[in-house]
Amino acid sequence: MGRHPANAGLRPAAQPHPEQPKHPAHLRPYPSGEQPHPDALLGPADVRELAAALGVRPTKQRGQNFVIDANTVRRIVRTADVRPDDVVVEVGPGLGSLTLALLEVADRVTAVEIDDVLAAALPATIAARMPDRAERFALVHSDAMHVTELPGPPPTALVANLPYNVAVPVLLHMLDTFPSIERTLVMVQAEVADRLAAAPGSKVYGVPSVKANWYAEVKRAGAIGRNVFWPAPNVDSGLVSFTRRPEPLKTTATKREVFTVIDAAFAQRRKTLRAALAGWAGSAAAAEAALVAAGVSPQARGEALTVEEFARIAEHKEAGAQHKESE
Numbered sequence: 001m002g003r004h005p006a007n008a009g010l011r012p013a014a015q016p017h018p019e020q021p022k023h024p025a026h027l028r029p030y031p032s033g034e035q036p037h038p039d040a041l042l043g044p045a046d047v048r049e050l051a052a053a054l055g056v057r058p059t060k061q062r063g064q065n066f067v068i069d070a071n072t073v074r075r076i077v078r079t080a081d082v083r084p085d086d087v088v089v090e091v092g093p094g095l096g097s098l099t100l101a102l103l104e105v106a107d108r109v110t111a112v113e114i115d116d117v118l119a120a121a122l123p124a125t126i127a128a129r130m131p132d133r134a135e136r137f138a139l140v141h142s143d144a145m146h147v148t149e150l151p152g153p154p155p156t157a158l159v160a161n162l163p164y165n166v167a168v169p170v171l172l173h174m175l176d177t178f179p180s181i182e183r184t185l186v187m188v189q190a191e192v193a194d195r196l197a198a199a200p201g202s203k204v205y206g207v208p209s210v211k212a213n214w215y216a217e218v219k220r221a222g223a224i225g226r227n228v229f230w231p232a233p234n235v236d237s238g239l240v241s242f243t244r245r246p247e248p249l250k251t252t253a254t255k256r257e258v259f260t261v262i263d264a265a266f267a268q269r270r271k272t273l274r275a276a277l278a279g280w281a282g283s284a285a286a287a288e289a290a291l292v293a294a295g296v297s298p299q300a301r302g303e304a305l306t307v308e309e310f311a312r313i314a315e316h317k318e319a320g321a322q323h324k325e326s327e
Contacts, residue, residue: 040104040129041070042097047230050095054121058231066095067161069228073101079221079239080159080185082106087153089178091144091160091170094118096125102159103133110138110150144170147177154180164189164235168196168208175215175242176255184216184242187224193238194220205303207266211259213307214249216242249307253314258307261314265302273305273313274298281317290316 042050047068051058058066067073076098082088086106093099093111095118102109103126113119119141127134138151145166158174158181167188175181188196191204196212197220198205212218224237251258264280265273273296274288281287288298294312296305 039070041073041100042068042095042129043070044068044230047095047097050121050125054117056095056117065229065231065233067097067228068230070097070101072224072228073098074104075222076159076185076187076239077101077105079241080157081183082157082159086157087155088157088159089150089155089174089181091158091174092162093122094161096122096129098159098161099126099137100129103130103137106136106157108136108138108152110140110152110155112140112142112144112147112150114141114143116141145173147174150178154178156180156182158184158186160185161187164192167192168211171196171242172211172215175212175244179244182244184244185221186240186242187237188240190223190236190238193240196240200304200306202303206269207262210262210305210307210310212242214255214258216244218242249311251308251311251315253311257314257317258311261310262302262307265305265310269302272299272301276302277313 047066051066082102082105084105084107087108088102088106088110090099090102090109090111093113094115096111099109099111099122111122113122119139123134123137123139126137140147140150155178158178160170162170167186171184171186175184192208195204195206195208197218198209202209209218219241221239221241224239226232226236261277261280265276268276273291274284277287277291278284281290290313291298291300293316294309296309296313
């Protein structure tokens with residue numbers, strides 16, 4: 001569980017790819033027969049020593065903040081309802097704080113890491129701290145936005161500490177690409193957590209809220225204090241949980257068609273839907289015809305609609321087209 005919150009998920013400046021990262025002596029793999037640490041999770045001293053050995057110098061300017069509290073990562077695993085038979089995918093594992101906590105419980109963990117240095121070091125850290133679980137860990141060295149397949153069995157859960165500026169696209173991409181993911185828990189900047197979990201009518205309800213609801217039931221799942229990170233970030237963090245819909249949303253419209261309506265409605269969120277969807281429908285009158293056919297008031301605004309209502313609007317675009325032809 002690595003960096004947070006600003007640009008942690010973005011590729012850093014080019015760095016040499018270490019073939020064999022140097023680990024502190026007590027973090028190296030244990031000789032045969034030797035027992036691992038009583039507590040295999042990373043504490044504050046472990047995180048700082050490992051970061052120093054790898055030449056990683058976290059700075060607030062770069063948005064690098066590592067979790068240093070074992071109780072916090074175990075709390076995240078509990079809140080995520082990780083089970084012994086789960087195959088968990090983690091995005092942005094960083095130094096491995098959350099990864100180790102996940103491996104304590106889950107059947108398998110696959111971590112997706114973009115950073116060259118951190119990706120090279122993580123397998124050795126897992127082997128050192130949890131040698132008996134190392135074979136149940138897999139690393140994908142890639143940008144999560146480009147991942148289309150994962151090694152091993154299909155993932156059943158997604159748990160991640162996501163930087164705020166890529167949190168929403170990464171989340172939606174993973175949910176869309178891996179329909180086997182049943183449960184998700186992400187830690188993001190508190191404001192992003194509020195947006196993701198917002199209900200219709202809320203001032204912060206918007207595109208992320210609606211699109212997340214296309215896939216899952218979404219709710220806030222707690223807050224995370226700043227003092228569990230090193231260095232402490234300048235923003236608060238929040239947990240958001242997602243429980244995949246047991247069945248896809250019932251609509252004859254495609255996801256692309258529904259998302260196009262959502263984007264159009266919130267591009268001019270202060271306008272009524274009749275005006276905001278004029279470009280989508282071809283004219284304000286055509287938009288009104290589609291809205292009326294969908295059972296939605298043309299005077300409503302996007303922030304008042306559920307994802308089901310956006311889907312109905314997408315289904316009735318033809319009604320707007322027919323109205324336009326009759327003009």
